[in-house]
Amino acid sequence: ARNQGRGLAFATSDQQSGSRSSEALALERDLHRALDNEEFFLVYQPQMDLRQGQIVGVEALLRWHHPERGLVSPIQFIPVLEDTGLITRVGDWVIAEACRQSAQWSAQGLILRVGINLSPRQFLEPTLFDRVMLLIAETGANPNEIELEITESLAMQEPATAIALLQRFRAADIQIAIDDFGIGHSSLEYLLKFPIDAIKIDRAFVINVTNALADRAIVRAVTAIGQTLGLNIIAEGVETLRQCDFLEALGVTEIQGYLIGKPMPPRDLIMLLQTFSRPGF
Numbered sequence: 001a002r003n004q005g006r007g008l009a010f011a012t013s014d015q016q017s018g019s020r021s022s023e024a025l026a027l028e029r030d031l032h033r034a035l036d037n038e039e040f041f042l043v044y045q046p047q048m049d050l051r052q053g054q055i056v057g058v059e060a061l062l063r064w065h066h067p068e069r070g071l072v073s074p075i076q077f078i079p080v081l082e083d084t085g086l087i088t089r090v091g092d093w094v095i096a097e098a099c100r101q102s103a104q105w106s107a108q109g110l111i112l113r114v115g116i117n118l119s120p121r122q123f124l125e126p127t128l129f130d131r132v133m134l135l136i137a138e139t140g141a142n143p144n145e146i147e148l149e150i151t152e153s154l155a156m157q158e159p160a161t162a163i164a165l166l167q168r169f170r171a172a173d174i175q176i177a178i179d180d181f182g183i184g185h186s187s188l189e190y191l192l193k194f195p196i197d198a199i200k201i202d203r204a205f206v207i208n209v210t211n212a213l214a215d216r217a218i219v220r221a222v223t224a225i226g227q228t229l230g231l232n233i234i235a236e237g238v239e240t241l242r243q244c245d246f247l248e249a250l251g252v253t254e255i256q257g258y259l260i261g262k263p264m265p266p267r268d269l270i271m272l273l274q275t276f277s278r279p280g281f
């Protein structure tokens with residue numbers, strides 16, 4: 001009844017402002033119970049190191065299996081989680097589940113970095129650090145196999161706070177990646193100021209790397225600076241061998257994308273690891 005009450009409140013303000021679609025409201029109502037109904041699950045997308053030709057990491061990606069709609073894209077529901085503040089609870093579930101999986105892989109002798117996405121709202125919560133450390137301790141995950149992905153836009157809001165927080169994570173042996181790099185502002189400045197381990201180059205640049213000189217120049221500049229700073233450079237959304245070849249020539253260190261594998265459940269990932277060989281070799 002409480003959720004319904006809240007839904008009605010939003011519906012009223014929706015009619016007034018016209019800003020919240022009834023679609024978003026329906027999703028919101030269903031998201032309130034998705035966690036308790038165990039409708040969320042994680043899939044893992046492999047990342048291949050170009051120097052070794054081996055899978056060295058994965059990114060954990062959230063999926064929502066809606067009882068009637070089926071699979072709903074995170075592009076649709078993550079913003080709703082953010083707007084409603086539900087992202088805190090769901091985000092904690094993601095961290096806990098990814099850490100649990102990481103600990104299980106470690107116990108099986110698998111050395112695999114696991115990337116976890118943090119939304120802007122999560123990142124700005126004062127209790128984030130303590131909660132992450134608690135979840136790592138509870139699950140027995142190895143901190144240095146955990147990588148937190150943050151976006152440059154959110155880091156930009158309060159640079160001093162962000163830098164202090166990132167330093168705490170790194171002091172705790174947790175790795176930091178800047179996600180969707182290249183679509184924000186003053187990106188290069190951040191590379192110099194923020195204590196990070198990796199940059200993930202946005203798929204938008206990868207798509208054009210084989211034909212657009214400007215995008216290629218940006219990738220080249222980012223990898224050059226990344227190399228100087230000893231950062232890992234991961235290209236996102238690599239779908240073709242041709243893109244892979246260009247990116248390797250530009251100095252990118254790892255690739256993630258359908259060429260290597262789609263986001264998949266742990267079982268499929270283990271099978272891929274057992275049979276994996278570098279595409280095109």
Ligand code: C2E
Nearest residue numbers: 061062074075078094117118119237238239256257258263
């Ligand atoms: P992202 O973190 O940049 O994740 C990469 C997205 O690109 C994923 O979409 C992945 O499936 C997709 N992708 C990977 N390789 C390819 C490719 O070769 N071609 C194409 N066309 N797409 C590719 P997905 O899983 O739909 O997630 C979308 C976004 O939702 C993520 O972008 C991330 O921002 C957000 N997200 C996903 N899971 C979480 C989560 O647990 N927490 C938070 N805060 N955000 C999440």
Ligand code: MG
Nearest residue numbers: 059117149179
């Ligand atoms: Mg990501």
Ligand code: MG
Nearest residue numbers: 179180200236
């Ligand atoms: Mg990304």
Ligand code: MG
Nearest residue numbers: 180202203236
């Ligand atoms: Mg992206």
